[in-house]
Amino acid sequence: MEHPPKTYRESGVSRIHGASPEQEQELSSQFSQETREPRLPLTELQKSPELKAFTERLIADVDDYIRSFGCTPVAISADNISFNDYSMMSDEYAEQIKRYQQRAGEHHPLSSVVSVHEDPITASRLRLAGIIVHELFHLHSYKALLQRPEGTTTPHRFGFRVYGRDKKILFHYTDEALVAELTRRFFERYFPSNPFLTDELKGTQSSPDPFLGDYKTTQEKEVLRHSYDNLRADLNSLITALWEEHQDQFAAKEDVFALFVKALFNGDIAPVSQLINSTYGQKSFKTLGSNSALNLNNK
Numbered sequence: 001m002e003h004p005p006k007t008y009r010e011s012g013v014s015r016i017h018g019a020s021p022e023q024e025q026e027l028s029s030q031f032s033q034e035t036r037e038p039r040l041p042l043t044e045l046q047k048s049p050e051l052k053a054f055t056e057r058l059i060a061d062v063d064d065y066i067r068s069f070g071c072t073p074v075a076i077s078a079d080n081i082s083f084n085d086y087s088m089m090s091d092e093y094a095e096q097i098k099r100y101q102q103r104a105g106e107h108h109p110l111s112s113v114v115s116v117h118e119d120p121i122t123a124s125r126l127r128l129a130g131i132i133v134h135e136l137f138h139l140h141s142y143k144a145l146l147q148r149p150e151g152t153t154t155p156h157r158f159g160f161r162v163y164g165r166d167k168k169i170l171f172h173y174t175d176e177a178l179v180a181e182l183t184r185r186f187f188e189r190y191f192p193s194n195p196f197l198t199d200e201l202k203g204t205q206s207s208p209d210p211f212l213g214d215y216k217t218t219q220e221k222e223v224l225r226h227s228y229d230n231l232r233a234d235l236n237s238l239i240t241a242l243w244e245e246h247q248d249q250f251a252a253k254e255d256v257f258a259l260f261v262k263a264l265f266n267g268d269i270a271p272v273s274q275l276i277n278s279t280y281g282q283k284s285f286k287t288l289g290s291n292s293a294l295n296l297n298n299k
């Protein structure tokens with residue numbers, strides 16, 4: 001049977017509120033262009049064929065996983081995953097980068113680039129995969145901007161995050177919990193059959209608690225630990241509670257989880273908001289947003 005060609009989003013930015021149709025079209029084609037031909041730093045590592053194939057495999061599997069929820073991923077290639085070439089830098093500069101970029105990876109929302117700070121020459125493939133997959137879920141998340149009357153654009157929505165007034169990012173931690181939980185589930189589903197990880201997985205033991213999902217070498221060295229344990233636990237309890245209240249609407253608890261995932265990638269948070277408000281009362285979704293906000297004023 002022939003399958004219809006796969007559709008993709010051309011960039012992560014799906015909406016620009018407050019822009020005229022012409023402005024929206026112009027900005028959208030600019031973001032698409034930057035996604036297709038990402039601008040990478042001068043210290044960008046030329047990927048070995050093996051590293052390129054490894055990143056391509058992760059991209060393809062993430063793509064597949066997002067489609068399993070009925071969502072559409074952004075069209076990207078291995079060029080959208082950037083590694084530092086530490087051999088091009090003085091030891092001092094490399095040290096500085098590692099110190100300042102404490103996060104192992106980050107995602108640049110408008111250019112659809114994932115920067116991996118971990119050195120792929122020395123790092124465990126399992127750890128690299130964990131970083132890349134987490135950031136890829138951020139990359140594929142729904143994004144909306146707000147066009148200001150004075151002509152500038154500011155972030156409005158990134159995934160589950162809502163950019164509120166007073167430098168507060170509402171639902172910031174809900175978004176991270178969801179991305180981290182998706183990453184953990186992705187591990188279970190795709191890593192055992194990933195040829196680039198087979199050898200390393202043989203030498204590791206996963207935690208007896210699948211929820212923690214950490215991997216250690218047989219010498220008890222921690223290779224990888226899924227991030228945001230507490231936030232993921234909170235999210236999972238919320239999902240369980242919602243499911244228990246609405247078993248008439250959902251055949252399985254997974255269907256409630258899927259509602260959150262769709263909101264992350266499609267941007268439609270209304271079904272989640274309605275479900276939470278109908279369970280805990282009006283405005284309870286809003287309260288969740290403020291309780292899981294990141295306050296940039298404190299930074």
Ligand SMILES: [Zn+2]
Nearest residue numbers: 134138176179
């Ligand atoms: Zn994250």
